[in-house]
């Protein structure tokens with residue numbers, strides 16, 4: 001019971017932009033419905049199985065009702081998530097091949113080892129990228145524009161991409177995108193030591 005309460009808190013707390021919240025939100029949007037919806041669905045199935053009256057419109061089936069619940073909860077989570085995530089995924093559903101990992105989650109959310117984020121949480125004196133004095137270093141700049149990563153983008157044949165959404169259009173491009181995220185993260189992490 002304690003674990004369930006922690007998860008609900010993480011998903012509901014919209015103003016808390018910590019990394020755990022990002023991971024919970026990203027996972028919710030890509031893989032599962034929030035725990036509180038999962039519990040509600042289990043309750044509905046239990047009542048249905050035991051012929052206990054259900055409180056939902058009579059003109060739809062129980063399967064449709066559950067599908068609507070899942071869709072509405074994902075729509076709500078998507079509306080509440082941050083703007084960087086929406087640049088990758090402007091709408092739901094999220095493709096099934098999307099499987100967030102340690103690296104990609106940071107790029108989807110913009111909350112990672114990026115100067116713009118570090119500056120915001122007062123871990124850096126500047127928000128600008130090392131490639132120029134005028135460009136904020138956020139995840140979108142790094143994967144699309146930053147000249148530090150021109151070579152790796154060419155190697156991975158991702159150099160023609162101009163919008164974050166294009167990285168997640170198909171499985172083949174997405175696989176290369178994961179490599180790009182890992183490469184950039186590793187490089188930035190090395191620079192910081």
Ligand SMILES: [Zn+2]
Nearest residue numbers: 129131146147
């Ligand atoms: Zn740069």
